[in-house]
Amino acid sequence: MKQENRKRKVAVIGTGFVGMSFAYAAAFEGICDELVLIDVNEEKALGEAMDLNHGLAFCKANMLIYAGDYPDCKDADVVVICAGAAQKPGESRIALLQKNKVIFETIIDSLKEAGFQGIFLVATNPVDILTRLTKELSGFPENKVIGSGTTLDTARLRYLLGAHFNVDPKNVHAYVIGEHGDSELVPWSQAFIGTKPILEIVKEYPQKFNEEELCNMAVDVKEAAYKIIAAKKASYYGIGLSLLRIVKAILGDENSILTVSTSLSSAYEQTEVFAGVPCVLGRNGVQGILKLQLTEKETEAFWHSVEKLDGIFLECH
Numbered sequence: 001m002k003q004e005n006r007k008r009k010v011a012v013i014g015t016g017f018v019g020m021s022f023a024y025a026a027a028f029e030g031i032c033d034e035l036v037l038i039d040v041n042e043e044k045a046l047g048e049a050m051d052l053n054h055g056l057a058f059c060k061a062n063m064l065i066y067a068g069d070y071p072d073c074k075d076a077d078v079v080v081i082c083a084g085a086a087q088k089p090g091e092s093r094i095a096l097l098q099k100n101k102v103i104f105e106t107i108i109d110s111l112k113e114a115g116f117q118g119i120f121l122v123a124t125n126p127v128d129i130l131t132r133l134t135k136e137l138s139g140f141p142e143n144k145v146i147g148s149g150t151t152l153d154t155a156r157l158r159y160l161l162g163a164h165f166n167v168d169p170k171n172v173h174a175y176v177i178g179e180h181g182d183s184e185l186v187p188w189s190q191a192f193i194g195t196k197p198i199l200e201i202v203k204e205y206p207q208k209f210n211e212e213e214l215c216n217m218a219v220d221v222k223e224a225a226y227k228i229i230a231a232k233k234a235s236y237y238g239i240g241l242s243l244l245r246i247v248k249a250i251l252g253d254e255n256s257i258l259t260v261s262t263s264l265s266s267a268y269e270q271t272e273v274f275a276g277v278p279c280v281l282g283r284n285g286v287q288g289i290l291k292l293q294l295t296e297k298e299t300e301a302f303w304h305s306v307e308k309l310d311g312i313f314l315e316c317h
């Protein structure tokens with residue numbers, strides 16, 4: 001079949017807040033021809049499919065949306081996994097991880113049994129650990145197992161920097177890398193407004209900007225999820241749109257750069273850890289890692305984050 005005649009098919013597993021925020025955006029944007037919704041709570045998936053279909057007349061393109069099951073994933077291009085238990089107050093991350101690990105074992109087994117051969121995109125937390133687990137359970141090649149990683153954190157950073165310097169976030173080129181979580185970092189040496197380094201701008205206009213504000217901004221990005229969860233119990237629009245951006249890059253074979261969670265082994269031979277780094281994304285998933293020229297301090301913080309992720313992964317095994 002010719003590439004241009006191929007149907008683009010996406011499956012969402014877990015039709016909760018995150019899964020449906022992605023599905024809503026995907027339907028509105030018309031990014032695929034077929035959208036399958038799967039949940040252990042079949043009635044919820046049915047209701048969500050009905051609700052989305054009722055808005056189809058106002059979406060950008062027609063598409064087939066339905067509640068399905070794993071065999072429907074056989075010919076899916078991308079499966080977006082948003083299923084899982086949410087963290088309960090007082091529950092440790094490791095305890096949550098053990099719960100989600102069991103859920104992932106069932107999901108990945110069912111997808112393998114269905115003959116799925118597309119690209120895994122994981123959003124469930126802790127995302128870097130569960131993406132590495134997906135790679136291990138599926139036996140898929142590394143390029144085809146992707147986590148949302150620090151895509152959302154990077155979008156949050158670009159939004160804050162855009163507001164701070166009064167420029168369009170699209171012209172802010174800066175990344176959050178490492179764990180999607182407490183040990184993530186912003187390599188400021190690699191942050192630009194247009195093509196101008198942000199650290200140079202700060203030096204040039206000391207009366208307007210300073211480095212302390214940048215550090216606070218990195219903390220704000222790191223703590224954003226906690227604040228949103230405290231205010232409205234869950235965060236989902238931002239991640240929904242981040243997942244949309246990633247799936248668009250894959251289906252459109254864009255070779256766009258996004259900070260997804262990927263195996264670091266292709267760029268850093270000594271580790272199989274999955275962490276958020278800038279990656280070139282296209283039809284085959286991760287086509288390559290953009291290896292950044294970090295300062296000594298940034299390198300240290302990055303490896304601290306990577307080692308933390310490795311420790312958690314080994315602990316949950």
Ligand code: NAD
Nearest residue numbers: 014015016017018039040041083084123124125148234239
């Ligand atoms: P939610 O509770 O609203 O939805 C989870 C859904 O998963 C539910 O509908 C549930 O029925 C379903 N589910 C549970 N077990 C399943 C199974 N075995 N098979 C299929 N479906 C199953 O939670 P949410 O707010 O949508 O969050 C989902 C995940 O996304 C959480 O782990 C959350 O921490 C994570 N998240 C990630 C990011 C990120 O940046 N990666 C951001 C926000 C939230």
